[in-house]
Amino acid sequence: YSKTCYQRSLIICDSVHVQWWKRPSGVAAVCLGLLCVLLLAGIIGLSVYYGVIGHHDQLQASYNTLTKERDQLQTSNSNLTKERDQLQTERDFLSGRLTHLKKTCSEGWQKFESSWYFLSNETKIWNKSREDCLKRGADLVIINSDKEQEFLFNLNKAVWIGLTDSVTEGTWIWVDGTPLTTPRYWSPHQPDNGDGKPEYGEEDCVEIHKDQSPRTSWNDISCNSKLNWICEKVV
Ligand SMILES: [Ca+2]
Ligand SMILES: [Ca+2]
Ligand SMILES: [Ca+2]
Incomplete structure (x- = not known):
């Protein structure tokens, strides 16, 4: 090297x-x-x-x-x-x-509880009274309670109500077709269907008799008598 x-x-x-x-x-x-x-x-x-x-x-x-x-x-x-x-x-x-x-309830109508009532100023036979109520969109009054009965009695007029036995004598039917049960407010000795006296004739329609007491004031009377009437319209 x-x-x-x-x-x-x-x-x-x-x-x-x-x-x-x-x-x-x-x-x-x-x-x-x-x-x-x-x-x-x-x-x-x-x-x-x-x-x-x-x-x-x-x-x-x-x-x-x-x-x-x-x-x-x-x-x-x-x-x-x-x-x-x-x-x-x-x-x-x-x-x-x-x-x-x-519209319908303003004139001549008054309200009590759940219904409107029309008290007529004139008098008519039972059938004509009912016709008037039907024209007003109502019917003759049906009484359902003590309160209603007392209210109607206190109007202080002899009035038609919607109760009749014109179909079957002695069978009382309301204008809506229901039979009369309770309450009922007949006067003493009523209904008597004229008590057999020819001057009263057959008595098949019912009035509230203003001279009686509130709970005993219904009387059957000839449907051809002329009375005031009360229409009822349920609200
Ligand atoms: Ca009623
Ligand atoms: Ca009768
Ligand atoms: Ca009678």
Whole structure:
């Protein structure tokens, strides 16, 4: 070895030492590094993918829930619309009825409890009295309670009421077709159907006799007598 040769060989050795990536172990390290990077990228990619999928499923679930809720709201909305329409119809019907009542019940009519009453100024036979009530959209009064009986008695007039036995003698029927049960307010010894006296004739219609006491004031009398009358319209 000459000195020059030794220096050359040092230079070569040094140059091999600096270029480490050209050695097989260096290449393997680079490959390993790249593999790590690829794996990391794969893991990140998969995480993002499944994250998005999971989020998508959640969105789908809440979309379905919202759709259901929307359908329920639509159903209750249409139910409420129907109810509103029904209520509007009822309101219109009641307001029409109120207007009608105000018109018909304003003059000559008075209210007591749940009915309107019309006391006539003139006198007629029972049938004509009833006709007048029917024309007024009412009928001869039907007495349902002590209070009603006392109210009518206190009008202080002999009046026709809507009770008759003209179909079958002794079977008393109200003008609405119901038979007389209770309450009943006959005067003592009434009904007597004229007591067999020809001057009274057959007595098939009923008056409230004003000279009696409130709870014992009904009398049967000839339907051809002329009396005031009372019409009743139930509210
Ligand atoms: Ca009544
Ligand atoms: Ca009779
Ligand atoms: Ca009588």
